[in-house]
Amino acid sequence: DKQTIIVWEDPESKQDWALSFQSQADIADIWQQLRQEAQLLPLPSPESLPELSRLLAAVPPGQRHALAGECLAEDFIAALCQTFHTAEDAGDEDLLAALFRACKGVFLLCNQRLTERYLGQDVIEDVLGILEYDEGLPLDRRIAHRQLHSLQVRFHQVVSFEDSDVLERIHLVYRLQYVKDIVLPRLMDDASFAAMTQMVHSNLSVVLDYLHKRPALLGQLLAQVGRDDFGSLRFLQEMCRLAKQVAPTQRQALHQRLA
Template identity: 30%
Template sequence: NGAATRRRVKLYMLNEERQWDDKGTGHVSSVFVESLNGIALLVVSEADGSTLLESRIQPDTAYQKQQETLIVWSEAESMDLALSFQEKDGCDEIWGKICSVQGKDPSVEITQDVVDEDNPEEGDDTESETGSACGQPPATDSLVLPPCELSWLGDLVKVVTSPSVLSIVGKRERLVGSLLRQGYLRRVCTDLFRQAEEADDRKSLGQLHEVIRNIFYLNNKSVFEVMFADDVILDVIGILEYDPAKPVKANHREFLLNRSRHCEVLPIQKADLRSKIHQTFRVQYIQDCILPTPSMFDDNQFSELSSFLFVNKVSILNDINNDDKLMTMLFACLRDKSNSAERRLELTMFLKELCNFSCLLEPPEKDLFFKSLMQHQALDCLTPLYSKSCTQLRSALTDILFAFVDHSPVLLRDHMLKETSQDNHQLLINVLIQQMCSDPDPEMGDALRLAGLIRILVDPESMLTNSQPSN
């Protein structure tokens, strides 16, 4: 009859392989079950009359109605169930019963604010014995998140901190997919945070901190790309200021925007390069100063974050090195004798930072970088600067020379050999020896470093393995 057809369902259960098992086709009703002491969903098999399901409607269980003919819920942490109805009217009827028990409006699509891992797909092609299809199980490629509103933050916290989600790779991936879908994560980081901070809603701000902190542990590249976008990253940093475990709010944004000195040593014309430099500085700050240090047992905890920084630094170095106008300007400024001590130090520290980034390059790219420095006569620019009195400047110069030697001592040996044929030229090797002998440090820190540099340059063993004329 019509009632039987309306209530005809397929029962599905999610197995350990995250696939939906068909537990049979039957007819569902909501009845009072004395043994369960409450209203229950009862599914009786149409094949043999056996009971396929007897599940009490719990007041705090999250039931979801999906695509008009599907009801999904978790019976326990490890048991996910779904009823796929043959007709929409039958689904509406049972959904009304569930909402009535829980005191919810039947117009809602989720009765509680917990995660549901399942999403329905369209009906399958499998026919029953009577030729009618009851649909197919929900897909497992996403998690259903609560509405992106301040009042639902507590439920979002439950989702992103759930051990059953974070400990299983498949569930983590589905959580990532849901966060990225329709700009959900961006709205959490920007819209919700700005609303909460403007209202000084400390409870919501603490919940946002819990959400974002745990999202970092997802360690996902696509998530980081959203969170570190130019119009989002400062909001993310702002959220991380409101750690409910600390009595005093941090001031990370005030430090980054006002107290940290962003010095543009050279005019960078490319807006995307300038943006990437600022982004890299802020992400590095998050990694070094805000996030907890990964334990020695979990070095890969923030591996994608480190990878994000790595790619950015390589891109920055390549963009600068490929900008011949910018590189020419750098060394022209270093040669300018009218520079103030502060300006000389800024330029030298900039070059030192480029050399530090070079250790991230692949050997062919690294070789091109140092050859570019030699073409701009970098060593000729640096040698006279050793005569300056600034200790920080001389230490940076030594760091730059070590970068050359670590890449290839032959570069410095060739340069020193060429110097001997030039008149009225201050030899770099003599400058290094002089600096080593006149180190004012009682512990001879700089002298020992310079001695190590010279030893590498004159080490006969390293020369024997190379047929370069300078050796």
């Protein structure tokens, strides 16, 4: 049974090795121990946060990929969110500041998959909540990101998007821009700013390509604008504004469709 076997390759001898276990429970226990031994980061908790935030503060380039993988683990994300709830409920400013440093470190790893996961629908509220506790800003200058985000990014679907992935990318473009332009701009170096800008472009390109290949959808949108549908007009204006950030050929193609 393959589910009760661990297989690995010895990097020196290039030989394959295998361990067989009697049950899946046995292999799960061993696998968990191996993971813990190999982990570079502790799981987020009130006790581990000082060390976690320190480790994420200055990551050597050679460790970025490995740390991004650990931060992507669902148990890591769940523990981070739970620790945030605990700290905020208790009003623990030191813990909240450490959470901010850790979360900032996650974004500064400049890993697209990681960044997009932390801006996902199921965790965005907690992530923005953590990012409200920027210890580098006085209390009266801190931004209520959760409140501002909920007010500014209320999404009214003016046309029907059959592809749920494209719809999620539209949300993601707004969230990426919000983090890049509002939450973290003073904390990002040129490399991380460029990386996040590229993430915006890659997601936006998918959305614009989707619109370009569906003239009926654009026709519906323009027809609604002609009927003085303010929501449709605002969506179209926003797409044209965002299109300024992509390649000229793609921008021109969209403009031709709208002509």
